Amino acid sequence: MIEPSPKRLVEQQDPVAALLQRAAEQYAEGLDASRALQRLQTKHRSTAPRVSWLLAGSALVAALALLVLVAARLPWPRHAVTAGALTAEQLGRKAPLSNESAGLVSPQSSTVTTSLPAPAPARPSQREAARADVHRPAPKLAASAVAQPRELPPAEPDCAKLARSADTKAAAACFAERAGGSGLSAQVALYELSRLERDALGKPAQALATLERYLERFPNGSLNGEARFSRLELLVRLGRAQEALAASRAFLSSSFGVERAAEVHLLRGNLLLREKQSAAASVEYRAALSAPGRVGDDAAYQLAVALEQSADRQRARAAYERYLERPGARHVAAAKARLAELSK
Amino acid sequence: MKVWPGRDSKYAMMRSPVSEPGLAGPPEVVLVGRCVSGDERAWRDLYRAHYPVAGAFLRKLGVKERELDDATQEVFVQLFRALPQFRGEAQLKTWLYRLCATQARRVRRWRVVSDALRSWFGDNAPRSTLQDLSDDSVLRQVGAALERLTETDRLVFVLYELEGLSGNEISAIVGCPVATVWRKLHYARQNFRAAVEGEASS
Numbered sequence: 198m199i200e201p202s203p204k205r206l207v208e209q210q211d212p213v214a215a216l217l218q219r220a221a222e223q224y225a226e227g228l229d230a231s232r233a234l235q236r237l238q239t240k241h242r243s244t245a246p247r248v249s250w251l252l253a254g255s256a257l258v259a260a261l262a263l264l265v266l267v268a269a270r271l272p273w274p275r276h277a278v279t280a281g282a283l284t285a286e287q288l289g290r291k292a293p294l295s296n297e298s299a300g301l302v303s304p305q306s307s308t309v310t311t312s313l314p315a316p317a318p319a320r321p322s323q324r325e326a327a328r329a330d331v332h333r334p335a336p337k338l339a340a341s342a343v344a345q346p347r348e349l350p351p352a353e354p355d356c357a358k359l360a361r362s363a364d365t366k367a368a369a370a371c372f373a374e375r376a377g378g379s380g381l382s383a384q385v386a387l388y389e390l391s392r393l394e395r396d397a398l399g400k401p402a403q404a405l406a407t408l409e410r411y412l413e414r415f416p417n418g419s420l421n422g423e424a425r426f427s428r429l430e431l432l433v434r435l436g437r438a439q440e441a442l443a444a445s446r447a448f449l450s451s452s453f454g455v456e457r458a459a460e461v462h463l464l465r466g467n468l469l470l471r472e473k474q475s476a477a478a479s480v481e482y483r484a485a486l487s488a489p490g491r492v493g494d495d496a497a498y499q500l501a502v503a504l505e506q507s508a509d510r511q512r513a514r515a516a517y518e519r520y521l522e523r524p525g526a527r528h529v530a531a532a533k534a535r536l537a538e539l540s541k
Numbered sequence: 542m543k544v545w546p547g548r549d550s551k552y553a554m555m556r557s558p559v560s561e562p563g564l565a566g567p568p569e570v571v572l573v574g575r576c577v578s579g580d581e582r583a584w585r586d587l588y589r590a591h592y593p594v595a596g597a598f599l600r601k602l603g604v605k606e607r608e609l610d611d612a613t614q615e616v617f618v619q620l621f622r623a624l625p626q627f628r629g630e631a632q633l634k635t636w637l638y639r640l641c642a643t644q645a646r647r648v649r650r651w652r653v654v655s656d657a658l659r660s661w662f663g664d665n666a667p668r669s670t671l672q673d674l675s676d677d678s679v680l681r682q683v684g685a686a687l688e689r690l691t692e693t694d695r696l697v698f699v700l701y702e703l704e705g706l707s708g709n710e711i712s713a714i715v716g717c718p719v720a721t722v723w724r725k726l727h728y729a730r731q732n733f734r735a736a737v738e739g740e741a742s743s
Contacts, residue, residue: 203723206702206730213737220683221703224600230592234585237614258658265661357728385727419708423720456718 203381203419356386365397381419387411388420391427405431422453429464438468459488463496470499475507491527498528505535514539573627588617594634595641601699602645603688605652612648616640638704638714642696686736693717694729701726 207214207221356375359368372393375386388411395404408428415421425448432441445465448454454461466481482503485496501516517536520526575583595613604612619640627633687695696715700706701722708719715722 202708203726205705213734216679216683216737217702219679223680224703225593225597228593228596230589233592233596233610233613234588236610262658381723381727382731385724388724419723420720423718456712 356389360389360393360397363397365393369393369398384411384415384418384420387414388424388427391424395427395431401431401434405435422451422456425451425453426457426461429461433464433468438472442468459485459492459496463488463492463499466496466499466503470503470506473506475503478503479507494523494525494527497523498526498532501532501535505539510539569633570627573624573633576621577625577627584621591620591633591637592617595637598638598641598699598704599645599648601687601703602642602695603684604645604648608648608652612644615647616644619644632710635710635713638700638706642714646692682737682740685740686733689736690729690732694725694732697722697725698729698733702730 207217356368356371359365359371369390372386372390376383376390378386387407391404391407391411394400394407405428408424408431411418411424412421412428418424425444429441429444429448432438432444442465445461445468449458449461462481462485466478466485469475469478469481479500482496482500485492486500487493488496497516497520501513501520504516505513514536517532517539520532521529521536526532572583572587576587592613595616596609599609599612599616600606616637620637623636623640627636687699690698693715697711700711700714701708706714708722711722712719715725717725
């Protein structure tokens with residue numbers, strides 16, 4: 198099977214490739230199987246008598262951990278504290294608040310907490326403290342108590358980020374610009390652009406044109422199989438049934454067809470059924486029956502529908518009954534309704 | 542020209558772990574058959590043949606030196622348990638890689654729990670072996686860049702770039718279409734390159 202693979206990084210001539218080559222060598226260093234086997238055997242010998250201790254120990258640790266968790270969740274009674282101090286307790290538990298942040302506590306929250314008799318339940322104070330926090334900047338202590346994100350340069354590709362942030366037009370422009378390049382980067386950009394046009398921009402015709410541009414530019418591209426399958430789906434969506442049937446036949450006979458054969462057979466079955474060719478549709482559905490999940494399920498149901506359409510009531514009824522025996526069948530209600538109709 | 546260091550020898554070892562002169566059938570299947578029938582020597586041979594690959598792969602997936610023995614042991618326990626089902630349709634290495642990927646994920650999750658427990662009990666000192674503390678800038682740099690990738694992206698990147706597997710093999714291990722493998726690889730490469738270059742410039 199021909200598989201268009203991108204060139205590996207290590208085969209390129211740049212510092213990253215050199216780094217990867219050196220790392221590959223070093224990752225394999227010092228792995229002595231004989232010594233590892235000895236360590237394994239020694240460990241097994243010494244482990245057996247310790248198993249009971251280990252079990253007891255782990256049970257104790259689990260019980261302790263459970264206790265700690267329960268204790269952390271319990272609303273412990275507290276003495277009256279200011280809202281600011283309580284916030285510091287919640288967040289840091291290390292140092293008192295600076296004067297600056299303590300001065301920012303709203304009078305309302307201070308009144309509520311200080312007026313409570315000691316010991317006061319923690320819940321109202323916390324609520325007030327949280328309310329006070331909304332109106333003031335977070336204290337420095339709180340900021341340091343929260344884990345800091347790693348300060349590394351952003352590595353996400355811009356186009357994908359734009360697409361995720363729902364700025365679809367900017368994302369499309371970004372992908373289109375990147376598609377002008379070469380290699381896997383351009384391939385992915387063209388493919389992503391077509392997906393964006395299909396799903397986010399709602400322009401299936403444009404998406405189809407983009408995919409055709411991809412297939413023209415990269416006839417042996419790494420995403421060729423996926424692009425051809427997407428093209429097939431778009432042809433169906435655009436109502437170009439005859440073209441879709443021809444394309445699906447070509448797809449099935451290609452090397453890519455093996456991977457997604459069941460999905461293509463199901464798709465062909467649906468097209469043929471729509472064209473009132475129920476016998477041919479049945480053949481396609483049968484070819485997709487053994488597929489796991491949704492595809493196999495749909496194929497089994499659609500097979501019964503195709504048999505019913507071909508006026509073969511007896512076989513259609515049997516097919517519906519077989520479908521209802523499938524574990525996790527998704528069209529149970531519809532199948533039962535059809536079965537009841539056929540039994541009349 | 543030698544494009545890939547150690548690639549040929551490693552793959553040769555993976556394809557035929559132990560040569561069995563005089564026995565019919567592919568050596569891998571024969572060896573597995575002996576293992577299943579309870580031949581202790583066959584177990585050792587299988588372990589010796591596959592341990593270096595599993596160990597190096599687990600390291601690449603972020604398993605630390607102190608966790609490596611336990612992790613490889615667990616992988617082989619799983620492998621030996623699953624061997625009776627081995628029929629030779631898939632390569633043994635595909636199984637091994639899949640088991641390693643699952644084990645590496647478990648180790649990372651357990652590390653989060655154990656770190657939290659240690660911090661609760663006031664032990665903040667990192668438990669490092671000598672090798673963890675070694676001033677190995679190459680591994681540290683590559684390791685830090687790999688840490689920036691998502692779990693699946695890292696798996697795809699390591700399998701393709703460092704293990705030299707094909708798209709179809711990776712697709713079988715990761716459980717996604719080949720085209721998805723290439724897309725993931727593309728983004729993983731971008732992020733890896735950005736992380737390496739970012740580290741170099743800082």
